[in-house]
Amino acid sequence: MAKMKFLCDAERCIECNGCVTACKNANEVPWGVNRRRVVTLNDGVPGEKSISVACMHCTDAPCAAVCPVDCFYTTADGVVLHDKDLCIGCGYCFYACPFGAPQYPSPQQRVFAVRGKMDKCTFCAGGPEEVGSKAEFDKYGANRLAEGKLPACAEMCATKALLAGDGDMLADIYRKRVMRRAGRPETWGWDKAYGAGV
């Protein structure tokens, strides 16, 4: 069984934000939400590094562990999804997530308690609605996995810094790259998301 993962190669990411735009476009992400973002460390200093980050689809997902209505589930592909019909907008997943993935629909606009259903990256795998239906698209965005495609962000990435797909294949590709460039491997975020030793 595949375990879908994201891997961002910090030696390649050039902070073009193409993945962010591709995601917003493919999923028609609600205004104010960015399911993916690019963070640059030591910005403007020699040796700066950029990393594109979204939900990492953790193996032992903290969001799922704290959700009071237990609305998260892991698909057969290892993608972590949640059911917006069950979500009560408490924000606990947003507290627990190490990567800041779950977000209130419009953080800047909602003032009072009712904070709406959480939104987060779906690995372009839709959600718990009929595959390819309008309801699925409206609530969760595209279901590219069902069409045999990979997440839009990774497919769009011009430098192939952002990889998405089966974890073993990603690890192989990345290992070859690291050997060729005689650098050190930095499978960024993997120990956090998928546990030690991956």
Add this chain to the structure above:
Amino acid sequence: MKSSLNPVQDRSSRSRLGKLVLLGFLGAVFLIVALPLTGYLLVGETAAQAQQGATNPLSEYWRGAREGTQGYTAVTAPQANVLITDSGQNWRQIRNGPLATYGAWLMFLVLAILAVLFLVRGRIDIDGGRKGMTVERWKLSDRTLHWFTAVLFILLGITGLSLLYGRAVLMPVMGPEAFAAYAQGAIYVHNYLGLFFGIGLLLMIVKWFRVNIPKGHDLGWFLSGGGMLKGKHPHAGFVNAGEKLLFWTLFFVGGAIVVTGVILLFPVLGQSREVMQISLIIHAVTSILVISFIFGHIYLATVAMKGSMEGMVGGRVDVNWARQHHDLWMKELEEKGVKPQPAADAEPPPKPAEEPRPAAS
């Protein structure tokens, strides 16, 4: 360089132009291939640097990223510039672990102690029975405030605990859809009524502050376990030391519930995720503490002592009850010359318009 503009072109100049174009084309192809490859020069450089030092500077870099270093991002959401927040994992472990476990045990234990207490002590009668004469204890405004806050507290307690324990306790029984629908209602109730509870608590604290200032005789009350340990009832004023303890618990611990609740209620105030994590832990711990205390409060007021509820329901208490539980207050009333009235069920004469209030409040 448009050759067609000049009709008199000799062959040699035409072929020179052709060579130039070819050269230009080849040059462009070379640059297209070669320029991106310069990236490898830089990679070679960083790799070389990494091997020179004793410690790899990049390892510090990634350690920093794992510990929540801030970077730059074009996304303008709060804290979007942080790659990894480790505290979320701690929050998860504390909330799902010790908080939920010990919280449940504490509430369960308090209920068990109260049950045992009831079995051992039963309902405590009024010494010498009812006198049939009553004095005013709580004004209508006090009673309204008490029940306003109490009802809100119970609603907030039930809805809050549903968020903490519902998944484990209610969901297996109700099924995910029904429980989610209930939880959605619960969170609306909790979030909208929370502020009103805060207002009620504040008014209560202001209104009942003076009577709850600790006095010397309160120590004696505690030493005799509120009269549970020794047969004779200890001295107590308008409120006894146990009630004062409840008041000060509500003051500090209840205050913490309200403050942390408001922090959680408005994620737009600019508070960081860490502050919200800590707030939720404090909110839940303090809630469970106060809920446990309130269990005792309800037990004493309803089943344990005969005559206690009357003061908060009708506002008047039997004179003998007052002498038994709040002797100093009763003495005060007598010194002030307050005349007890016959109890309501004994056909009271029309009440005088203004009756002096107990000095206490």
